[in-house]
Amino acid sequence: MLKDAQIEKLVTPKLQEMLGPYGFASAHAESGFDHDGDPVVFLDANYREHAPELDALKALKAISETMNLLREHGDERFVHLRHVYPDDDYGIDDDEAAQ
Template sequence: MRPHHDTTVSDDLRETIRAFLEPELKPFGLKGLRIQAVVDHDDDTVLDIDADYEIEGPPVEIAKLAGLTTRLRSLLWNKGEERFPLIHHHIDDNRPLIES
């Protein structure tokens, strides 16, 4: 029997994710976030977060983006959320990137 997968995302959870990510990502030209729960290739339910950016904008700091998942995971875990957040950054190939 297939395990039950919770693919719902409450308004409170969406707001928690947005309130955390938007201030971190807007300086890099964040255009919008799409948040959904999906079943991954390991048959686990995860929080799938797509971050879309403006085509042109300031350089994007790779190190800052890389650390967001861990920080978001800790925040969500402390609020009782057990699903892992996966953040997909959709940045135009011509945007400058900064490694710090």
């Protein structure tokens, strides 16, 4: 399995190519486990402020292409790709509301 820094270095150019027109700025990878205990990669695609709306088909293709890249380098883990926007208020108060 690839290390998180290796994954970031590997997938960032591909994500820039695919998602750059939608404001992609950087990627952050974190290895972990899904709800079944299987190893996965949690990958954040970070976007610039005021980025245009992401096309859903481009988002799906980004997941597929990212997984293909990892597979080509011997890493068979599933990738959970999350799109992170700095001007998105989603989730800010979720922890407080749950208390």
